[in-house]
Amino acid sequence: MARSTVFKPTLGDRIFDIANYTFMIVVLIVTLYPFLNVLAISLNDSVDTVRGGIYIWPREFTLENYVQIFQYEGLLTGAKISVLRTLVGTLLGLISGSMLGYVLSRTEFQGRKFISVFLALTMYFSGGLIPGFILIRDLNLMNTFLVYVIPGMVSAFNVFVIRSFIDGLPYSLQESAKLDGANDFTIYYKIILPLCKPVLATIALFLAVGQWNSWLDTYLYNGQSPHLTTLQFELMKVLSSTQGTGGSAAAVAQGNMAELVKQVSPEAIKMAITIVVTVPILLVYPFLQKYFVKGMTLGAVKS
Amino acid sequence: MKAVTPGETKLHSTAKKKRGFWATFKEQKVLYGMSIPFIIVVFIFSYMPVWGWLMAFQNYRPGKGILEQKWVGFDHFVALFSDEKFYQVMRNTLAMSFMGLIVGFTVPILFAVLLNEIRGSVFKRTVQTISYLPHFVSWVVVAGIVTKMLAVEGGAVNQLLMGLGFTDSPISFMSKGSWFWTIVTSAELWKTMGWNAIIYLAAITGIDQEQFEAAKVDGANRIRQIWHITLPSIAPTVAILLIMSIGHLISIGFEKQFLLGNPLVVDYSEVLDLYALNYGLGMGRFSFGTAIGMFNSLVSILLLLLANGAFKKFAKQSIM
Numbered sequence: 310m311a312r313s314t315v316f317k318p319t320l321g322d323r324i325f326d327i328a329n330y331t332f333m334i335v336v337l338i339v340t341l342y343p344f345l346n347v348l349a350i351s352l353n354d355s356v357d358t359v360r361g362g363i364y365i366w367p368r369e370f371t372l373e374n375y376v377q378i379f380q381y382e383g384l385l386t387g388a389k390i391s392v393l394r395t396l397v398g399t400l401l402g403l404i405s406g407s408m409l410g411y412v413l414s415r416t417e418f419q420g421r422k423f424i425s426v427f428l429a430l431t432m433y434f435s436g437g438l439i440p441g442f443i444l445i446r447d448l449n450l451m452n453t454f455l456v457y458v459i460p461g462m463v464s465a466f467n468v469f470v471i472r473s474f475i476d477g478l479p480y481s482l483q484e485s486a487k488l489d490g491a492n493d494f495t496i497y498y499k500i501i502l503p504l505c506k507p508v509l510a511t512i513a514l515f516l517a518v519g520q521w522n523s524w525l526d527t528y529l530y531n532g533q534s535p536h537l538t539t540l541q542f543e544l545m546k547v548l549s550s551t552q553g554t555g556g557s558a559a560a561v562a563q564g565n566m567a568e569l570v571k572q573v574s575p576e577a578i579k580m581a582i583t584i585v586v587t588v589p590i591l592l593v594y595p596f597l598q599k600y601f602v603k604g605m606t607l608g609a610v611k612s
Numbered sequence: 613m614k615a616v617t618p619g620e621t622k623l624h625s626t627a628k629k630k631r632g633f634w635a636t637f638k639e640q641k642v643l644y645g646m647s648i649p650f651i652i653v654v655f656i657f658s659y660m661p662v663w664g665w666l667m668a669f670q671n672y673r674p675g676k677g678i679l680e681q682k683w684v685g686f687d688h689f690v691a692l693f694s695d696e697k698f699y700q701v702m703r704n705t706l707a708m709s710f711m712g713l714i715v716g717f718t719v720p721i722l723f724a725v726l727l728n729e730i731r732g733s734v735f736k737r738t739v740q741t742i743s744y745l746p747h748f749v750s751w752v753v754v755a756g757i758v759t760k761m762l763a764v765e766g767g768a769v770n771q772l773l774m775g776l777g778f779t780d781s782p783i784s785f786m787s788k789g790s791w792f793w794t795i796v797t798s799a800e801l802w803k804t805m806g807w808n809a810i811i812y813l814a815a816i817t818g819i820d821q822e823q824f825e826a827a828k829v830d831g832a833n834r835i836r837q838i839w840h841i842t843l844p845s846i847a848p849t850v851a852i853l854l855i856m857s858i859g860h861l862i863s864i865g866f867e868k869q870f871l872l873g874n875p876l877v878v879d880y881s882e883v884l885d886l887y888a889l890n891y892g893l894g895m896g897r898f899s900f901g902t903a904i905g906m907f908n909s910l911v912s913i914l915l916l917l918l919a920n921g922a923f924k925k926f927a928k929q930s931i932m
Contacts, residue, residue: 325834329726333739336723339802340742343757346768361766405650412647419636424647431654434913436661437905438885439892443674444661460657463650493642522750525867529893541752545871548756583756590748595741 344587347580351375355577374581384582387540391521394457394539398520399513405463406512407505410471411497428465445530452534457526467512474508475501518590540586547579668903688903697887704793705883708869709861711797717857720805721850724812725842729834740813743806751803755871758799762786786872789880796868796881811853815846851923858919860912884908 318326345365350358354369362368378384409428413421435441441460450456478501486496502509524541531537637644663678668688670681692698723743730736746754761768762785770782785791823841832840866885873881882890884904892901 319833321833321835325729326731329729330735332726333730333735336805337739337742340745340806342768343761344745347757347760405653408646409650412643415643418640418643419633420640420644420647424651427651428654431658433916434662434909435658436664437902437909438888439898439901439905440661440664440667441657442893443664443667443672443898444657446674448656459653463654465654493640494646497646518748522748522752524750524752541750544756545752548752548759548871579756580760583753587749587753591745594745594748 347583350577351580351584353577358577374577375585378578378581378585383535383538383543384540384585386536387538387543388585390454390457390537391540394454395517395520398458398461399516401458401462402464402467402516403509403513406467406471407502407509408497409463409468410475410505411501413468413472414475415493428463428468432465442529451530452537453531454537456530457520457523457539464516467515470512471505471508474505478504514593517593521590540582544582544586547575547582665902665906667899668906670899672899672902674898684899688900689907691900692903692907697882700879701882701884701887704869704880705864707793708796708883709864711793712800712864713857713861715797715801716804716808717854719801720808721812721846723805724809724816724846725838727809728813728816728842729838740806740809743809745806746803747807749803751867751871754799754803755868758795758802758872759786762795786874787876789877792873792877792880796872799868799872811849812846815849816842819845851926855916855919855923858915861915 342365346363349365349367350363351374352370352372353363353367354371355374357369409424412418413425415421436444445451445456445460450459482500482504483496486500491499522541524539524545527537527539527542528545532542666678667681669683669685670678671684672678672681727736727739730739762770764770764782764784767782767785769785770779773779774782783791785795819842824837827837827841864883864885866883866889869881869883869886873886885908888901888904888908891897891904
């Protein structure tokens with residue numbers, strides 16, 4: 310604050326400030342308006358919406374759109390599977406990330422070097438879309454729930470972030486536990502895991518958001534299995550059905566839901582589904598904010 | 613194998629280094645047990661697909677093992693490089709990559725620098741928190757929102773443009789190919805600007821405040837402070853992130869293009885991965901699709917090595 314009291318702001322500084330605040334307010338509006346607009350339309354009477362002119366406040370308030378969309382099986386199944394894959398996927402990601410991170414932090418472990426390189430390499434190449442697809446098919450993972458949580462279970466990046474966090478913990482804790490005769494797993498479970506809470510919270514957020522938001526695996530592997538659909542995939546079908554488009558997506562992805570959206574007023578229904586898909590993310594995000602900013606900088610500095 | 617160990621453990625001083633692999637293995641069996649299952653998963657899902665690159669040199673037919681396929685050498689690559697479509701796809705990929713790189717790279721820096729200049733801390737924090745928001749929303753939702761905002765009837769952008777008198781009739785953004793690259797780039801910027809600024813904000817926070825005080829005493833205005841202190845201080849961070857994004861230059865994925873594109877703009881929206889998907893899975897030409905993907909990976913690695921090499925030369929520092 311000394312900055313502003315000691316030196317009187319010049320005219321140039323003041324113009325700069327005004328321009329800067331204006332810019333920030335534009336950023337706020339551009340970021341928020343679309344969300345508010347979608348929310349307003351989703352809460353507005355669907356027939357009235359067609360007249361246009363809904364901005365950030367519904368004109369004829371109703372919850373009818375939400376009642377409507379939840380009558381579709383696709384959406385209910387989608388919600389169930391999305392929640393399930395988020396829980397299972399996050400849990401598996403945390404277990405694999407923390408175990409590998411711990412193992413790699415043990416300097417005397419003889420597989421350490423090999424595993425580090427083995428994991429690091431995966432950050433620089435990928436086999437590509439088609440070989441990946443054929444592999445999943447040959448492993449009989451098509452049309453299974455497992456395809457959501459197994460292939461991407463280990464993330465090299467997360468392992469390295471967790472390892473560098475463990476490296477920062479005092480080693481004496483592990484040592485005294487070892488003298489007490491604890492085995493390596495007990496040390497991991499009883500000592501390391503509880504201390505890793507902050508970094509695990511960050512990783513959990515990334516994993517959960519990634520799981521919740523993905524639709525491509527559903528499209529590629531489980532498009533023919535209505536009982537394994539996800540919310541994002543249902544939304545994608547609905548959005549592409551009325552755009553009259555979706556490229557090759559449309560062919561595979563026409564479900565009942567999409568048909569129905571065409572008949573009823575599509576706009577309000579689409580917006581209601583968008584809100585249902587987005588809200589869970591917006592709910593967890595303020596709580597985890599302090600963790601992810603920390604995690605983001607930690608990860609970046611180390612890599 | 614166990615026979616090796618007793619003789620060696622006798623030597624006390626070198627015991628640690630020369631102990632047999634299996635003896636140490638037994639001692640560290642818990643650590644192995646905790647890592648091997650995951651290593652197997654990584655091997656299967658990250659390394660096995662690379663084995664699948666062999667398909668690019670075969671005429672892959674489903675139902676046969678990968679070594680029983682018919683070998684065709686570089687036929688698929690020849691076909692790829694003589695396909696006119698390939699050059700169009702390459703143009704689209706490069707155009708959107710470079711636009712994304714330039715805009716997606718400079719704007720977050722600008723945003724971070726400007727946000728740092730805001731004095732009111734509540735306002736600053738509010739802007740920052742809200743700017744992260746789109747990062748957490750899926751591309752499906754973003755594509756829906758973009759389509760809605762750019763709609764011909766009642767789209768916010770068209771209403772704004774008409775209200776300000778820039779255009780008399782609404783522009784049909786989504787069905788004109790010439791707009792597609794701009795739309796993808798803007799959508800990406802909207803989604804990632806705030807998030808990508810975090811790292812620069814962190815770097816800016818680390819700058820010694822005394823430098824700014826000294827500059828003020830010397831009569832430097834805000835712009836000059838930014839130019840001479842803030843930007844040079846974050847330059848190393850910028851350099852590292854730049855190289856990392858160059859490595860990912862052509863592997864831009866296809867989510868955005870897939871979700872925002874439509875048959876009307878396909879000449880501008882089809883990118884390498886989408887091309888591979890349409891040929892490989894859509895038409896069942898697995899080998900051809902693999903060749904496309906392989907080309908993509910090789911170019912990416914080459915770009916990363918080049919960027920890293922250039923960086924080494926300039927900064928005497930490597931990121932790999």
